[in-house]
Amino acid sequence: MAADTATTDAPDYRDTVFLPQTEFPMRAALPQREPEWLARWDRIGIYDRLRERAEGRAPFILHDGPPYANGHLHIGHALNKTIKDIVVRSHQMMGRDARYVPGWDCHGLPIEWKIEEKYRAEGRDKDAVDMVEFRQECRRFADEWVDIQRQEFKRLGVTGKWDDPYLTMDFHAEAVIAAEFMKLVMNGALYQGSKPVMWSPVEKTALAEAEVEYKDHTSHTIWVRFRVESGQGIWAKKKPVSVVIWTTTPWTIPQNRAVAFNPAIGYGLYEVGAVAEGATAAAGEVLVLADALAESVMKAAKVEEFSRLGDVAAADLEGVVLAHPFRGVEGGNGEWDYDVPLLPGDHVTDDAGTGFVHTAPSHGDDDYQLGLKYKLPMTYNVEPDGSYRADLPLFGGQAIIDADGKDGPANVSVIKQLAYAGALLAKGKIKHSYPHSWRSKAPLIYRNTPQWFAAIDKPLADGMNDYGDTIRTRALTSIDKLVKWWPQSGRNRLHSMVENRPDWVLSRQRAWGVPLTCFVRRGAKPGDDDFLLRDQRVNDRIIAAFEAEGADVWYRDGFKAQVLEGVANPDDYDQVMDVLDVWFDSGSTHAFVLRDRADGTPDGIADVYLEGTDQHRGWFQSSLLQGCATKGRAPYRNVLTHGFTLDEKGMKMSKSLGNTIVPAKVIEQYGADILRLWVAQADYSADQRIGPEILKGTADSYRRLRNTLRFLLGALDGFTDAEKLDPAQMPELEQWVLHRLAQLDHAVRKGYDQFDFQGVFQTLFQFCTVDLSAFYFDIRKDSLYCDAADNPRRRAARTVLDILFHRLVTWLAPILPFTTEDVWLSRFPSYDDSVHLHDFPDTPADWLNEPLAVKWDHVRRARRIVTAALEVRRADKTIGASLEAAPVVHVEDRDMLAALKSVDFADVCITSDLSLSADPAPAEAFRMAEIPGMGVVFELADGEKCQRCWKILPDVGSHAHPGVCARCDDVLA
Structure with missing residues (x-):
């Protein structure tokens, strides 16, 4: 009989076939159902139960880099916290006691700024508000955002000690931060210095390098003549000669104290010939310029013809004295009637400019170092708000940067005055990378101001010299010998930063933070032996007071007398009122989280610190420096770095471009597991892209995985231990699947252990879609559906499916916690069980069968x-x-x-x-x-088509049951 002439009067055998049976839905409905699992985990206290079950296991501590308690989460937060959660969950399921204590940075300028904005809106003067009252407002603000962010992090499925996180504003934390700072007082690392630091005129405080970002900025650029006043040899000629400098900070000219040259550069005397209309250069004048830059300078000055008169040797430049451009200027009141020396400096190049560098020691690090070397006077012309001091001739009170972060009038005023004085050779504008505040986004200036520093290269008197006796040597040794870097490029990045960094600016001129808990002797100078009060009794009293009442007590009347009683006369000492750089707060977290908490680690060292690449200059570095200063080494063993999130075109996200992706919106549309799967699919060591099309692709991958898990559930309906077969009794195809599982077990554990989640996911996804769905499941559906219940082939297949189920669901649980919980409970319904309470199953090595x-x-x-x-x-x-x-x-x-x-x-x-x-x-x-x-x-x-299994065979129709093959007839019997 032909294949298409099936018996029409055969019975309906559909009820005799073992079709998959499961209530696990095809549609995930994650946005609606995920909150059910969150509520369930809260109800059964899953995090604490994991700690109980893990008692006695080797601890694994991922120390949470604290996000800032200010504003809703962005996609970078979601990426960061999801990676951390996958690390913690996977190590827990590989047999460790993987603890995770989330934390928050709570002090600092952004919160303070918000309270100031509120006061301004209410017409209140912040400076008229009691300091403690102001700080308590900041505390309440941070507390509110901690609660909001906590719920947003939990919605991502992140497991942790959410009911007891760490906060840098907790009293114990503030006490420990102060104690860690006072270790610097005692070991000699702390000093006060007056030197140029990055300064925010908008925020009126010093900033550390970690708080600085570089953005394009259009600056005025000027070429300025410094007239040669005296010198030997070639300078004795009658015709006046000028050395020309170039700068992009005209406002620093009033603070000029020297001009630098490089003896290794070739210089020449150049006479100006014909000039274009409107040029400020004058025909016949003679200029000293670097030979490599002479042509570009003449072009900027609109000089059409010029000639080189001869060489200017390094020896000719030594000892030359120049006149300040404002020397003798009308209205200058003699402010600039001093000599300007020409000094050698290795920092001068002939890459751009003129080959000479205008030097204002109060406004640049190279300038400051040259000033130290040649004992140049410092100037104090610029106030905290970025304006010139009121009594500065010509420019008094003018702002360099306005309160709104825009350029003030100072630059233009200086340029006009230079032109009036006949010193301006040329001017223009340049777009270049310029430092801005990470917080306010406003431009910064270098400003000389007294600040407190941690000395990076001073030998410390603490006896912890296993890895060096200075902060820098300890840090570099830690980087190279004590820490593993994922990826390795992170090591190179941080090593180069630490190798070249200056001393750490610890002080901020703000209110909301942990104060610099130290006292200075009145009348003593920085550097004097008795300048700082060093007494452990005082330190202990401060720590005890902070533990009891928090850092606010520092600002209460009578506190100085209270802690100095019986130790020193309070009238002899001034109490420092600056607050600590918040990076010192977060850098100290290893002490009050890892060291002090019961769920910490005895040595105060974390297994993993994990943050974005920007934290090489931020938290990774501040934790490294702080740890090396107070415990002699880095507080971490592994540093894992992820990139930034970009839109689908690879563009940086910004509200103005309208290309931001908000985690809450993704969760609302797709569910948190889709967001987590996007993280797992990405190579997080580089920058990741995300957008609507990428999320659609992620959702499609999720559906394919979900279908695999749904098939397993359906095919295992009614499976019991009595049905299991020993692997030795199984057909080769099942033994091959077990072999693949043994391979996968090794790959999955290795991937999770090395933080390669992309590798883990791709390995499992390919296995599910290629090895299982398109091969093994495809082949074994006939046996699963149509063989007799006790058929060894069907029993072997179901035994393997059970083995697959336990491994796939647990292996995927760190990535897809909601879905795998749903799958697990669909098969093993329980009031208080969870897939997350189970480890990855052990896989017998003898399942491997290479032949x-x-x-x-x-x-x-x-x-x-x-x-x-x-x-x-x-x-x-x-x-x-x-x-x-x-x-x-x-x-x-x-x-x-x-x-x-x-x-x-x-x-x-x-x-x-x-x-x-x-x-x-x-x-x-x-x-x-x-x-x-x-x-x-x-x-x-x-033959004919069997009405039960659909195979076309010659014997169909020749058995007791109509329209079936021999195999199906036996089953029906």
Whole structure:
């Protein structure tokens, strides 16, 4: 009988087939259902139960870099916290006691700024408000945002000690931060110096390098003549000569104290010839310029013709005295009537400018170092708000940077005065990278101001010299010998930063933070032995007071007398009122979290610090420096770095461009597991892209994974331990799956251990979609649906599916905590169980079977050519399904032929019949170039379609039960 003439009067056998049965829905509905799992985890106290179950295990501590308690979460927060959560969950499930204490940075300028904005809106003067009252307002503000962010982090599925996080504003934290600072007082690292630091005129405080970002800024640029007043040799000529400098900070000219040159650069005397209309250069004047830059200077000055008069040697420049451009200027009141020395400096180059560098020691680090070397006087012309001191002639009170962060009038005023004085050779504008405040986004200036520093290169008197006796040597040794870097490029980045960094500016001229808990002797000078009060009794009193009442007590009347009682006369000492750089706060977290908490670690060292690449100059570095200053080494063993999030086009996200992705919106549309899967799919060591199309692709990957898990649930309906078979009793195909699982177990554990979540996900995803869905499940559906319940082949398949279930669901749990919880409880419903309370199952090593794997690689290659041949016939409508075929497969390779004959190759290819032949394939056979020596000749299956299993076989219709094959007839019997 032909295949398409099925028996019409056969009974309906659908109820006799073991079709998958599960209530696990195809549609995930994650946005609606995820909150159910969150509530469930809260109810069963899952984090604390994990700690109980993990008692006695080796601890694994990922120390949380504190986000700032200010504003809703952005996509970078979601990326960061998800990576951390995958690390913690995976190490817990690999047999560690993986604790995670979330934390927050609570002090600092952004919060203070918000309270000031509130006061301004209310018409209140911040300076008229009691300091403690102001600080308490800041505390309340931070507290509110901690609660908001906590809920947003929990919604991402992040597990942790959410009911007891660490906050840098907790009383104990403030006490420890102060105690850590006072270790610097005692070990000699702390000093007060007056030197130029990055200063924010808008925020009226010093900033550390970690608080600075570089953005494009358009600056005025000027070329200025410094007239030669005296010198030997060539300077004795009658014609006046000027040395020319170039600067992008005209406002620093009133603070000029020297001009620097480099003896290694070639210089010349250049006479100006013809000039263009409007030029400020004058025909006949003589200028000293670096030879490599003379042409560009003349072009900027609109000089059309010039000539080189001769060389200017380094010896000619030594001892030359210049006049300040404002010397003798009308209205200057003699302010600038001093000599300006010409001094050698290695920092001068001939890459740009003129080959001479205007030097204002109060407004630049190179300038300051040159000033120290040659004892140049410091100037104090610039006030905290970025304006010139009121009594500065010509420019008094003018702002360099206005309160709104815009350029003030100072630059233009200086340029006009230079032109009036005849010193301006040329002017222009330049767009360049310029330092801005990370917080206010306003431009910064270098400003000389007394600040407190931690000395990076001073030997410390603390006896902790295993890794060096200075902060820098300890830090560099830690980087190279004590810490592993993921990726390794992180080591190079931080090493170079630490190798070249200046001393750490610790002080801020603000109110909301931990104060610099130290006292200075009145009348003493920085550097004097008795300048700082060093007494452990005082330190202990301060610590005890902070523990009891918080850092606010520092600002209460009578506190100085209270802590100095019996130690020193309070009238002899001034109490420092600056607050600590918040990076010192967060750099100290290892002490009050890792060292002091019961869920910390005895040595105060974390297994992992994990943040974005910007934290090489931020938290990674401040923790490293602080740890090296107070405990002698880095407080971490591994540093894991991730990149930034960009839009789908690779553009930086910004509200103005409208390309931001808000985590809450993604969760509302897709669910947190989709966001987490995006993280796991990405190479987080580089910058990641995210956007609507990328999220659609992620959702599609999720659906394919979900379908795999749903099939497992359905196919395992009713499975019990009594059904299990020993691997030795299983068919080869099941043994091959076990072999793959043994390989995967190694790969998954290694991937999680090395923080390679992309590798873990891709490995599991490929296994689920290629090895399982497109191969193993495809082949075994016939046995699972149609074999008898006690058939060994079906029992073997179900045993393997059970093994697969336990591994896949737990392996994926760190990445997809909500979905895997749903899957787990769909199979094992329980009031208080959770997939997250289980470890990755141990996988027997003897499941590995390389010879079997090699054989089944051959079988799978051969299957590909058969499947491709049948697809051609399906496409031309010759057949509708592969079971309608009975192909002849020609195999020239004897080993391949033997391998195929040793298995039920028709079952493997999902055909009703299949013949194997050693004869060469005929001309009409289907071939594939990548599988030589094989050909497939298509044949239709002979017989009728079994009404139960749908195979087309000659014996259908010849058994007791109508319309079925022998196998199905036996099952029905």
